[in-house]
Amino acid sequence: xxxxxxxxxxxxxxxxxxxxxxxxxxxxxxxxxxxxxxxxxxxxxxxxxxxxxxxxxxxxxxxxxxxxxxxxxxxxxxxxxxxxxxxxxxxxxxxxxxxxxxxxxxxxxxxxxxxxxxxxxxxxxxxxxxxxxxxxxxxxxxxxxxxxxxxxxxxxxxxxxxxxxxxxxxxxxxxxxxxxxxxxxxxxxxxxxxxxxxxxxxxxxxxxxxxxxxxxxxxxxxxxxxxxxxxxxxxxxxxxxxxxxxxxxxxxxxxxxxxxxxxxxxxxxxxxxxxxxxxxxxxxxxxxxxxxxxxxxxxxxxxxxxxxxxxxxxxxxxxxxxxxxxxxxxxxxxxxxxxxxxxxxxxxxxxxxxxxxxxxxxxxxxxxxxxxxxxxxxxxxxxxxxxxxxxxxxxxxxxxxxxxxxxxxxxxxxxxxxxxxxxxxxxxxxxxxxxxxxxxxxxxxxxxxxxxxxxxxxxxxxxxxxxxxxxxxxxxxxxxxxxxxxxxxxxxxxxxxxxxxxxxxxxxxxxxxxxxxxxxxxxxxxxxxxxxxxxxxxxxxxxxxxxxxxxxxx
Amino acid sequence: xxxxxxxxxxxxxxxxxxxxxxxxxxxxxxxxxxxxxxxxxxxxxxxxxxxxxxxxxxxxxxxxxxxxxxxxxxxxxxxxxxxxxxxxxxxxxxxxxxxxxxxxxxxxxxxxxxxxxxxxxxxxxxxxxxxxxxxxxxxxxxxxxxxxxxxxxxxxxxxxxxxxxxxxxxxxxxxxxxxxxxxxxxxxxxxxxxxxxxxxxxxxxxxxxxxxxxxxxxxxxxxxxxxxxxxxxxxxxx
Numbered sequence: 001x002x003x004x005x006x007x008x009x010x011x012x013x014x015x016x017x018x019x020x021x022x023x024x025x026x027x028x029x030x031x032x033x034x035x036x037x038x039x040x041x042x043x044x045x046x047x048x049x050x051x052x053x054x055x056x057x058x059x060x061x062x063x064x065x066x067x068x069x070x071x072x073x074x075x076x077x078x079x080x081x082x083x084x085x086x087x088x089x090x091x092x093x094x095x096x097x098x099x100x101x102x103x104x105x106x107x108x109x110x111x112x113x114x115x116x117x118x119x120x121x122x123x124x125x126x127x128x129x130x131x132x133x134x135x136x137x138x139x140x141x142x143x144x145x146x147x148x149x150x151x152x153x154x155x156x157x158x159x160x161x162x163x164x165x166x167x168x169x170x171x172x173x174x175x176x177x178x179x180x181x182x183x184x185x186x187x188x189x190x191x192x193x194x195x196x197x198x199x200x201x202x203x204x205x206x207x208x209x210x211x212x213x214x215x216x217x218x219x220x221x222x223x224x225x226x227x228x229x230x231x232x233x234x235x236x237x238x239x240x241x242x243x244x245x246x247x248x249x250x251x252x253x254x255x256x257x258x259x260x261x262x263x264x265x266x267x268x269x270x271x272x273x274x275x276x277x278x279x280x281x282x283x284x285x286x287x288x289x290x291x292x293x294x295x296x297x298x299x300x301x302x303x304x305x306x307x308x309x310x311x312x313x314x315x316x317x318x319x320x321x322x323x324x325x326x327x328x329x330x331x332x333x334x335x336x337x338x339x340x341x342x343x344x345x346x347x348x349x350x351x352x353x354x355x356x357x358x359x360x361x362x363x364x365x366x367x368x369x370x371x372x373x374x375x376x377x378x379x380x381x382x383x384x385x386x387x388x389x390x391x392x393x394x395x396x397x398x399x400x401x402x403x404x405x406x407x408x409x410x411x412x413x414x415x416x417x418x419x420x421x422x423x424x425x426x427x428x429x430x431x432x433x434x435x436x437x438x439x440x441x442x443x444x445x446x447x448x449x450x451x452x453x454x455x456x457x458x459x460x461x462x463x464x465x466x467x468x469x470x471x472x473x474x475x476x477x478x479x480x481x482x483x484x485x486x487x488x489x490x491x492x493x494x495x496x497x498x499x500x501x502x503x504x505x506x507x508x509x510x511x512x513x514x515x516x517x518x519x520x521x522x523x524x525x526x527x528x529x530x531x532x533x534x535x536x537x538x539x540x541x542x543x544x545x546x547x548x549x550x551x552x553x554x
Numbered sequence: 555x556x557x558x559x560x561x562x563x564x565x566x567x568x569x570x571x572x573x574x575x576x577x578x579x580x581x582x583x584x585x586x587x588x589x590x591x592x593x594x595x596x597x598x599x600x601x602x603x604x605x606x607x608x609x610x611x612x613x614x615x616x617x618x619x620x621x622x623x624x625x626x627x628x629x630x631x632x633x634x635x636x637x638x639x640x641x642x643x644x645x646x647x648x649x650x651x652x653x654x655x656x657x658x659x660x661x662x663x664x665x666x667x668x669x670x671x672x673x674x675x676x677x678x679x680x681x682x683x684x685x686x687x688x689x690x691x692x693x694x695x696x697x698x699x700x701x702x703x704x705x706x707x708x709x710x711x712x713x714x715x716x717x718x719x720x721x722x723x724x725x726x727x728x729x730x731x732x733x734x735x736x737x738x739x740x741x742x743x744x745x746x747x748x749x750x751x752x753x754x755x756x757x758x759x760x761x762x763x764x765x766x767x768x769x770x771x772x773x774x775x776x777x778x779x780x781x782x783x784x785x786x787x788x789x790x791x792x
Contacts, residue, residue, distance in 0.1 A: 017764060019767035022603055025605060026605065026606065027604070027774055175755030206717065207718075236681075267770050269681075270770075302762075337762060338761075338763060376761060376762055377757070377762065381759075455750075
């Protein structure tokens with residue numbers, strides 16, 4: 001066939017480099033509804049659920065048992081299940097029905113009924129639902145702070161800049177897993193230089209992550225993964241019960257923690273049991289709730305290429321975010337993984353969470369260039385900061401970030417790098433040279449920094465673990481080297497674990513270490529004139545983007 | 555009624571047109587002989603539906619006659635554990651590198667550093683973390699390498715936590731034969747107790763949108779070849 005020049009141009013468009021596939025329910029390639037999804041049902045006998053979503057108790061797998069025993073309000077389930085899915089869907093978007101009333105009804109429905117409810121809502125209705133059901137009154141944002149070299153000094157500088165730009169939480173991970181203790185320290189120090197009160201975590205293997213948390217080198221944890229089928233759980237050497245224990249380990253030490261799940265993981269691991277992504281994710285979220293977790297990071301997360309490949313996949317992603325909110329969980333709503341070659345498509349996808357606002361719109365946003373993002377790329381990166389600030393200004397929406405001045409950024413990057421240099425020196429760890437500090441202060445990414453002695457760093461990292469270095473040692477090292485204000489901030493972060501308030505749903509801290517959570521600042525949206533509004537000082541801040549025309553210059 | 559030459563021609567043309575419009579190849583034509591494009595009919599799909607199929611490969615390989623992999627005793631030995639579909643149902647990595655070349659380069663890297671490779675096929679898991687850990691546990695040296703058929707690779711050590719590792723290469727489409735050779739070399743250096751510098755990470759943030767669906771399909775094709783009863787078998791790269 002002779003080719004149309006227009007089609008030749010269209011074929012070259014970035015969106016056509018993305019992966020798309022037909023629905024294939026048998027392999028789990030189906031977003032909202034599979035012909036194999038169960039029909040919702042519940043039966044209670046002697047205060048125990050004996051039938052769940054068409055299955056008798058003797059046929060339950062361990063997810064069903066766990067959900068039936070711990071995740072559903074048994075006292076109210078028969079009453080809630082009498083309300084048709086469509087009626088519940090209407091309550092979710094009805095501004096005259098409060099968040100509290102919706103939470104009460106939802107507490108009694110089953111995972112299959114939840115999937116049926118979400119199937120009744122189109123994307124605009126899902127966004128309306130999210131605006132009302134989000135736990136915290138004010139939306140927030142989270143950053144990824146990583147680099148290709150796992151350089152802890154660059155992590156500190158990027159963390160400081162990210163904190164200054166408004167991120168309430170910062171997460172790192174490593175290319176080389178053994179760098180974890182050094183990178184966790186860099187992140188902890190840098191974040192407090194940028195803005196006191198920012199929470200930090202280091203995504204690593206679960207036992208290591210727990211140990212870093214217990215030692216106070218991180219201030220929250222996120223990577224407790226749950227899955228929607230028994231087979232995938234077992235493949236990960238886990239059960240809902242083991243996750244509940246792990247959750248309790250963090251709680252016992254006063255650490256904030258959230259779980260992680262997301263559609264597509266069961267498909268990627270080849271064990272979807274022919275169910276829809278939405279239904280499986282509902283099961284994950286019920287398990288999360290049953291484990292007693294305050295929150296979840298979900299919205300497909302690292303598997304976004306899978307729901308992104310099938311029809312209605314992005315509607316499903318917002319749908320699963322809303323399910324989290326409907327269960328009363330804090331929702332860190334993904335947007336954290338490169339998802340499309342098309343700038344239009346990646347932006348459109350993020351608007352679904354940006355416009356209604358979630359507890360954390362990104363989980364997280366790459367606060368470095370994407371080539372340095374060790375989560376394999378985020379949906380937005382450091383080069384999109386100004387675009388994002390303009391979105392907030394254009395639409396008068398609070399996306400959790402703010403415009404900053406170049407001189408302020410340089411100052412906090414320098415201070416963070418110097419603080420890490422001093423702490424490493426005090427603790428006898430690998431050397432940080434003045435040249436490295438200088439390069440990192442002005443760097444965009446690791447292409448602009450000097451190499452680290454990796455073997456020496458890894459020996460230092462091992463040393464940190466062996467010597468039992470804790471957050472208190474970091475505080476002392478900062479104080480002894482003259483960084484008194486940073487030492488005080490890090491100490492204040494450690495105190496949160498004794499106070500415990502920041503373990504409440506959707507908690508973040510302001511610059512004075514005051515908790516803002518779904519408990520003391522709950523979302524009270526009930527239509528126009530209610531809920532969080534962008535106004536006052538915050539609106540003035542959002543207005544001040546760089547590159548505005550000064551009429552006096554013309 | 556007079557039958558003119560002109561009328562005969564007209565009738566002939568009309569008949570031909572009607573035959574055409576019935577369309578032997580399914581193509582429909584309008585009264586003027588133009589190809590008919592009906593916007594409100596979906597017509598046939600270019601991409602066939604897979605709905606209803608429960609496997610990618612109808613056949614499952616039978617490895618029951620293969621020797622069960624033994625635990626090694628040679629302290630110089632490094633076990634390479636390959637995926638269930640390796641070199642059979644799947645012959646190339648997700649990036650298009652022939653698996654024969656992958657295995658040859660990993661082995662060469664190990665041998666260049668004076669260690670001895672042994673290849674096994676893992677039939678009880680397709681999770682690369684566990685593949686590497688199981689290989690390490692079988693290995694005389696305690697160091698093992700797990701390689702999925704799509705090319706994802708992990709270097710592990712027998713005492714590590716299942717989801718931890720010495721080195722992980724998660725972005726299979728970015729792997730080269732040189733990387734595979736260096737993986738072999740580094741694994742050998744861990745055996746020798748050297749202070750190993752890990753192979754520098756590479757990262758392409760656009761790998762996911764381009765390859766994740768293909769990765770899922772390849773993983774399903776690998777997972778459906780598992781035969782947990784057989785556990786791990788000696789493979790030796792063919």
